Amino acid sequence: MSTETIDLRTKLITDFHARESVMNGEAKSAFHQKKRAAFTQFETLGFPTPKNEEWKYSNVRDLISASYNFNTSDTLSAEDLIDLKMPEQAANILYFVNGHYNPALSTVVSSTDQIIIDSLQNAYKNNPDLVNSYFDELVKNDSDAFTSLNTAFAHDGVFIYVPNNQTVEHPVILRFVSDARVENVASQPRNIIAVGKNAHVKIAEAFRTIGDERSFTNVVTEINVGEEAGVEYYKVQNESENAYHIGTTQVRMLEKSHFYAATVTLNGKFTRNNLNIVIDGEHCEAHMYGLYFPDGTQHVDNHTVADHSKPNSESNELYKGILRDKSKGVFNGKIFVRPDAQKTNAFQSCKNIVLSNDATMYTKPQLEIFADDVKCSHGTTTGQIDEEALFYMRSRGISKAEAMSLLMFAFCADVVSQIKIDSIREYLENVIAEKLSRK
């Protein structure tokens, strides 16, 4: 372990104690006690090294070797956002700048009977018991240092609560902007989403960067999907060449609920996404789609878990990647079928196109099945563009470059077409087309 590593860890430990020392009575709250427990776990775990099986191909040494400002003030104005060309949409749009909620940039259009959308900070101030009842209830702090770190420092993010039987017409779009124009910045947003019985909502998290300095985002989102509820959740990453991103989305599904996730990573220096779904009810459907398109020396790691603990549910997973230049991709998909989870259907597929000899894709499906009456399958493919398809298209007058673009766009479309928020889907199509036209 290098001395820098100790530095970031020591700095965070010092920070935590400094924060705690000015908390007065709040330090005794149940909310803070959860943070304190997570902090202790972080102290024990330390940052992972490649010796840790879960981090074998994703080395965070570079990420933790720099120093970051974790306590920036929010300085962003609407004008600063113009260059990011964020798509417009009639939606609830919330901005978080370096992790802080920015009310001036944000718009909430849905009524409060339908949905409560607030910053975690405000929500906790207004309704501490409600927030606390969902905070840190789903994640596991004892196995992942970044999650425990996020819990320990949880300060802001979004709190979304959809009461029973509400179908929220307008989507919720959360835009996390790292403002790295002046210095290395870090943020640790914590999002809590609770969707009641038979309630339906679409939520997107979009991650962007302004500026060329380093940004480090360590985000955790907890999603409670109530009985018969339907949640569509999209995570979109189009960050800078200097952006480090670690994220965990932890989901719990109850009886007869549906959950759709799409995770799309188009740009960022180093990305690690954990998507963990616990299917804790019968007759549930969980769908996980992923797309990653790294180039240069970018690194994208997707770890997913579909944990079937009750019978008669289905999970279905499709991750796709295009890797160029010297980029690296990692896919680790775990499926657990617990002893009670008879009649489970669980499918997983990971397909990759590797366009350069210097690019690498590591795939690892991991199925652990403890029930006997189940249908499970998995498959991974890693290859080049289909030469026969390419020649077919060229023989019709389509140039090689255009044919490659069409084929790769089609490859991505399987995932992108799953996104049911029009502006986000169209935005992604544009960014992908632009990336494809770049050599």
Place this chain on the structure above:
Amino acid sequence: MLSINGLRASIDGKEILKGINLEIKPGEVHAIMGPNGSGKSTLASVLAGREEYEVTAGTVTFDGKDLLELAAEQRAAEGIFLAFQYPVEIPGVTTINFLKTAVNEIRKYNGEEPLDAARFLKMVREKAKLVSMNDSLLKRALNEGFSGGEKKRNEIFQMAVLEPKLAILDETDSGLDIDALRIVAEGVNSLRSPERSAIVVTHYQRLLDYIVPDFVHVLYKGRIVKSGGKELAFELEEKGYDWIKAEVEAQEVN
């Protein structure tokens, strides 16, 4: 229109074409027949620009241009069309979008403005009717899940849309029942004109009942060993290829 002289080509170091000479004038339909493995499909592939084949000798001139210098897409833009023996399935790209890209890429090559959506659609619908192609197939991913007959029909439909000067049909009849064969042949015949030519590669005489050729050539061991009129095809149908093989072998001995 097309002039092939002393064409030799190999794949993976193995010579398949061993000196082909062929002259095709505007409006002519030439059938290339021959036993399996004689090099028929190789000839079609080399003309269309498949890169796995290495041309080791000879020239191919198309409308005064050195065809061998052109990439596959340039050949298509110059007016060469290959109907594939095994059309490729391309998931995620609809037939209509694929063709629109092809039409506009060819127009760009020839210095023309792209077709607007309305005119393109009108043209495509007319051509689809020509080969009895169902509109619903146009919106589906290219050839994905198409039956053998639908795939071949799609080839002829694409040919109708792109209106090539020289169409090369590579065993388009293989795997077709008689009804599909008739529809495909009608599509091809409707495109015949004094300016357009075709090379029909086939193993059997059957297709030539519907697409009547001006000339028939027999390809064997990488060479055209016999040429004649359409009656040669009937002779082959009746007598098979053995007598031709025997003739060639007798010459080789001498």
